Amino acid sequence: MTSRLLLPAALRRYAGDRAEVEIHGGTLGAALDDLAELLPQLERRLRDEQGQLRPHVLMFVDGVSVRSGAPMETRVADGAEIFVAPAVSGGDD
Amino acid sequence: MGLAILLIGTRKGLMLARSTDDRRTWATSDFQFLNQEVYSVAIDTRHDPPRIFAGVGTGHWGPLLTYSDDLGRSWTEPEEPPIGFPQGSDAAVARVWQVQPAPDGQPDVVYAGVEPHALFRSDDRGESFALVEGLWQHPHRPSWMPGGGGACLHTVLPHPTDPDDVMVVMSAAGVYHTRDGGVSWEPANRGIQAKFLPEDQRFPEFGQCVHKVAFHPDRPQRLFAQNHFGVYRSEDRGGSWVPIESGLPSNFGFALVAHPHRPDVLYNFPLQADAERFPPEAKLRVYRTEDAGANWEPLSKGLPTDAYYGAVLRDAMVADSRDPAGVYFGTRIGEVYASRDEGDTWSLIAEHLPDVLSLRVAEVA
Numbered sequence: 001m002t003s004r005l006l007l008p009a010a011l012r013r014y015a016g017d018r019a020e021v022e023i024h025g026g027t028l029g030a031a032l033d034d035l036a037e038l039l040p041q042l043e044r045r046l047r048d049e050q051g052q053l054r055p056h057v058l059m060f061v062d063g064v065s066v067r068s069g070a071p072m073e074t075r076v077a078d079g080a081e082i083f084v085a086p087a088v089s090g091g092d093d
Numbered sequence: 094m095g096l097a098i099l100l101i102g103t104r105k106g107l108m109l110a111r112s113t114d115d116r117r118t119w120a121t122s123d124f125q126f127l128n129q130e131v132y133s134v135a136i137d138t139r140h141d142p143p144r145i146f147a148g149v150g151t152g153h154w155g156p157l158l159t160y161s162d163d164l165g166r167s168w169t170e171p172e173e174p175p176i177g178f179p180q181g182s183d184a185a186v187a188r189v190w191q192v193q194p195a196p197d198g199q200p201d202v203v204y205a206g207v208e209p210h211a212l213f214r215s216d217d218r219g220e221s222f223a224l225v226e227g228l229w230q231h232p233h234r235p236s237w238m239p240g241g242g243g244a245c246l247h248t249v250l251p252h253p254t255d256p257d258d259v260m261v262v263m264s265a266a267g268v269y270h271t272r273d274g275g276v277s278w279e280p281a282n283r284g285i286q287a288k289f290l291p292e293d294q295r296f297p298e299f300g301q302c303v304h305k306v307a308f309h310p311d312r313p314q315r316l317f318a319q320n321h322f323g324v325y326r327s328e329d330r331g332g333s334w335v336p337i338e339s340g341l342p343s344n345f346g347f348a349l350v351a352h353p354h355r356p357d358v359l360y361n362f363p364l365q366a367d368a369e370r371f372p373p374e375a376k377l378r379v380y381r382t383e384d385a386g387a388n389w390e391p392l393s394k395g396l397p398t399d400a401y402y403g404a405v406l407r408d409a410m411v412a413d414s415r416d417p418a419g420v421y422f423g424t425r426i427g428e429v430y431a432s433r434d435e436g437d438t439w440s441l442i443a444e445h446l447p448d449v450l451s452l453r454v455a456e457v458a
Contacts, residue, residue, distance in 0.1 A: 011154070040172055045154035048185035049177030056153040086153040 001026045003061075003080040005035065007042075011084065014042035023082075028061060029072030031082065046084065056087040095458040097413065098164060099421060100145065101429055101443060102131030102451035107147055109165045110442060116419050116433040119442040122165065128152070133408065135192035136455040137218070139200045143457045146219060148189030148205070158189050158205065160219055164457065176205055176213050176222040182229075184209055191408070192219070193249040196310070199256050206246035210237050210263050214275070225275040228261065233280065233299055240264025240302050240321075241367075247407060253310040260316075260331060265302035268318070270331050281331030288322040305349040305407045309356040317359050317386070319349040319407075321367060326386050337386025342373035348410035352435070353418050357385045360412070360420055360436060362405040370404045377401035379410075379422065381436050395439035396430060403428065408451040415456070423449025 005021045015021050021039065025031035029051065036043040046057050051072065053059065059066050060083040066074045076082065099110040099119065106126045110119040126149050133148030142162050149157040158176050159168045178184040188208040195202035203219040206212055211229050213222035228234075237244065245264055252258035257274040260281065267282040280299040287294075287301045302321035309315065316327040318334060323344050325334035338344040343363040352358035361380045364370050372378060378391040403424030410422040420436045423429040427446035430439045 040174075041170060044174050045151065048155060049174060050180065050183065050185050052185065054153065054155050 001031075001076055001078045001080070003031055003076050003078075003082050005031070006081060006083045008085055010086065011042060011045060014045065015039055026076060027072065028059070028066060028074040028076055028082070031076050032072070058085040058087050059083065060085075095456065097419075097454065097456050098136065098145075099429075099431075099442075099454045100134040100136065100147075100165075100452065101423060101446065101449060102134045102147065102408075103423075103427070103447040103449050104130050105447040107131045107134070107149075107165075108443065108446065110429070116413075116415070116431065119431065121443050125165065125168075130450065132450050133189050133192045133205075134451045134453045135194060135203075136453050136457070137194040137203065138455050138457060139194060139197055140218065143455065144218065146192040146203075148192055150188055156186050156188050156207075158192070158219075158222075171220055173221065175215075175220060176207070178211070179224060182224070184211070186211075188243065188245065190245045190247040191249050193251065195251045195256070196253045198254065199251075202251075202256075204249040204251065204259070206249050206261060206263075208246070209244040210234065210246050210266060212246055212249065212259075212261055212275070227271065227276045228269065228278050231269075231278055233266070236300070237263065237266035238300065247304075248306055250306060250308065250316075252313050254313075258313075258330075260306065262303050262306045262318075264304065265300060265321070267299045267301040267303050268306060268331050269299075281327075282334070283332065284327075284334035285318065285320055285325055286323050304347045307349045307351040307359070309351045309353075312356040315356060315385070317349055317351065319346050319361065321345065324349075324361060324386070337382070340382075340387075340389035341380055342391075346405075347407035348405045348422065349407075350410050350412050350420065353412050353414045354416055355383070358383050358435075359386065360410065361389070362410055362422060364404055371402045372404070375400035375402060377403070377424075379420070379436055379439075392432075392436040392439070394437060395432075402426070403448075406448075406450055409449045411452045411454050413454045413456070419454065421452055421454055423452050425449065 097112045101108040106124040109122040130150040135146040137144040145161045191206035193204045203215040212225040248262035250260040270281040318325040324338040348362040350360040403426035413419040425448035429443040
């Protein structure tokens with residue numbers, strides 16, 4: 001399965017200034033494992049060392065948030081869009 | 094003196110200040126790591142070129158431990174994450190609170206203290222770190238509480254000559270000590286009061302919120318501690334502690350700095366109380382003892398005389414290694430002051446910064 005990982009501006013420097021990256025895997029976990037091989041500095045900004053999404057990272061697979069349940073088990077269809085966003089977690093300065 | 098460099102870690106980035114005239118004037122650089130907290134900085138002068146470390150919190154994107162071998166002009170992030178809990182440990186590094194190069198006899202060893210309470214050790218100059226399992230597996234760990242800033246291991250104190258002897262300080266777990274290179278750890282809090290506990294439980298074996306411990310390398314048996322209410326001295330490397338706060342306007346605070354050459358000299362920055370984290374009487378003053386805590390004197394010559402409400406955090410006061418010693422502190426309202434005469438007089442060297450979290454200084458050329 002091949003999917004497109006769409007990146008916010010703050011992360012593009014870790015992908016050679018690209019706005020999107022092609023990754024492979026039938027689940028979100030497998031796709032991010034592939035990303036870890038391809039661009040490890042980018043992957044570690046999305047997941048911690050236990051493979052969990054960082055607390056303030058939002059991901060959507062074909063428009064559906066994967067925050068709840070078991071995000072890494074989310075099915076990723078061929079041609080899917082995986083959208084990454086920083087959570088709107090303002091309030092601090 | 095050639096080039097002195099002062100690292101200024103702030104809530105929203107890192108600034109470097111350089112002095113080439115024996116610390117008379119300082120030139121500051123552009124801000125780096127914009128909008129990212131820099132809780133820990135270190136300068137490792139054991140190799141040439143010196144290596145600068147920065148423990149950076151990237152907000153949404155997790156913590157980062159990075160280094161520079163060209164005095165901050167460029168930064169290296171290893172391909173493999175340099176620091177992280179082993180798979181299956183059910184923990185992830187939330188913040189790097191301290192980066193501490195070991196003494197000269199261990200030129201490749203670097204320690205890192207992190208949140209949650211854990212110690213990491215590098216044997217390759219900070220390229221990669223391994224969890225110190227002896228502390229992580231300590232039977233007390235499930236009972237360690239977070240301090241107000243988090244469950245942090247914020248201070249690492251390697252013995253200057255014995256590589257197996259290391260002390261760590263954690264909020265709110267207290268002081269722990271290993272004499273076997275990290276295999277086993279003993280609490281070292283006897284005599285330190287946990288004022289926030291019920292009255293009959295205020296001297297526990299562990300659980301104190303010790304904010305900082307400092308010692309002079311020529312006298313490693315003597316330690317000084319700034320506690321969450323209480324300033325203490327130990328003459329037996331943490332075996333027992335006695336109060337030395339008489340003469341201070343408050344026994345609350347964070348920053349505590351040992352003099353680089355004179356084992357009886359210590360600097361302290363008192364704050365009014367935990368619920369009033371301001372300089373006592375809103376007067377910006379550093380306190381110095383020259384007799385290991387028997388007497389204290391306020392130092393304020395050159396500091397602002399109007400009301401001042403900026404606190405100084407635990408790693409935001411340091412001394413250099415010169416003689417006479419330089420002393421530096423940064424405040425939570427973004428000012429950095431320096432003294433090149435052991436604290437007798439002060440001058441402002443940086444201002445209008447975000448709140449200052451960490452300072453380190455070294456002579457690098």
